[in-house]
Amino acid sequence: xxxxxxxxxxxxxxxxxxxxxxxxxxxxxxxxxxxxxxxxxxxxxxxxxxxxxxxxxxxxxxxxxxxxxxxxxxxxxxxxxxxxxxxxxxxxxxxxxxxxxxxxxxxxx
Amino acid sequence: xxxxxxxxxxxxxxxxxxxxxxxxxxxxxxxxxxxxxxxxxxxxxxxxxxxxxxxxxxxxxxxxxxxxxxxxxxxxxxxxxxxxxxxxxxxxxxxxxxxxxxxxxxxxxxxxxx
Numbered sequence: 001x002x003x004x005x006x007x008x009x010x011x012x013x014x015x016x017x018x019x020x021x022x023x024x025x026x027x028x029x030x031x032x033x034x035x036x037x038x039x040x041x042x043x044x045x046x047x048x049x050x051x052x053x054x055x056x057x058x059x060x061x062x063x064x065x066x067x068x069x070x071x072x073x074x075x076x077x078x079x080x081x082x083x084x085x086x087x088x089x090x091x092x093x094x095x096x097x098x099x100x101x102x103x104x105x106x107x108x109x
Numbered sequence: 110x111x112x113x114x115x116x117x118x119x120x121x122x123x124x125x126x127x128x129x130x131x132x133x134x135x136x137x138x139x140x141x142x143x144x145x146x147x148x149x150x151x152x153x154x155x156x157x158x159x160x161x162x163x164x165x166x167x168x169x170x171x172x173x174x175x176x177x178x179x180x181x182x183x184x185x186x187x188x189x190x191x192x193x194x195x196x197x198x199x200x201x202x203x204x205x206x207x208x209x210x211x212x213x214x215x216x217x218x219x220x221x222x223x
Contacts, residue, residue: 004151033211042199042214043152087151096167097212099144099151 002026004100006088011106012078020073020086020103028093034062034073035087037102043087047073075105083107111135113215115200121221122190130185130218132200140203141183142167142212143175145196152199158183190222 003025012018024032031050035043049055049064049071061074073086085102092098113134122128134141139160144152154167158177172194174186183202187194197219201212 042216044214045211048211089152096154096157097152099153101149101151 002092002098004088004090004098006086006100006103008101009104009106011108012075014078014080014107014109016078017074017076018078018105020075020088020105022071022073022088022100024069024071024088024090024098024100026090026092026098029066030091030093030095032062032064032071033089033091033097034060034071035089037085037087039084046086078107080107080109113200113202113213115198115215115218117218118216119219119221121223122187124191124222125189128187128190128220130187130198130200130220132183132185132215133181134183134200134202134213134215135181136202136204136213137180138202138204138213139180140205141177142201142203143173143183143185144199144201145169145194146199146217147196155185155198190220192222194220195222196220 005023034046037043047062054063059076064071085104087102088100089097116131142157143155153169155173156175158164161180197217199217200215203210203212
């Protein structure tokens with residue numbers, strides 16, 4: 001079957017760096033997405049990786065290793081507004097997104 | 110309107126009733142999707158449409174139906190609601206299936222079936 005694994009919850013301190021990991025086993029691979037979802041709101045797009053390596057976008061970076069079925073989202077200079085759930089999703093061979101359950105990130109002052 | 114709208118925002122429904130959740134996008138995206146989101150689970154695809162006039166079944170289609178008469182609208186119907194359909198429902202759209210084409214999400218409909 002298809003499976004996306006992420007930690008359920010993480011806690012970090014304002015101003016620090018946090019890395020959220022995602023491992024996947026899917027039928028085919030056509031890209032990996034990270035989304036942010038604040039409580040009670042819709043998911044919003046953060047990043048997309050289709051080739052191995054690091055993609056950097058301001059304070060957020062995302063890394064992919066296709067051979068290991070692994071990705072991480074790196075958040076730097078954490079702000080209180082970064083408190084949210086972070087969703088990892090893989091686009092499979094049918095071009096549908098398979099979603100992880102999300103990682104709830106709690107930022108403490 | 111800009112983006113994707115969903116209606117209603119929330120609804121309490123008696124079991125056995127019929128309900129249609131509405132979704133409209135103004136981005137002229139080809140593909141549209143319906144997901145449900147339950148606590149502790151990832152978003153699960155209910156139905157999708159790659160282009161107007163076509164629909165397909167996702168991971169959890171039972172008890173739901175969709176139609177795609179035009180590009181903009183993608184309603185989701187629960188023919189006879191059951192308590193296990195209590196969930197938050199998100200509609201999403203994307204310009205195309207492949208490449209750097211992320212899905213844009215509507216604000217969601219919170220549905221409670223009693």
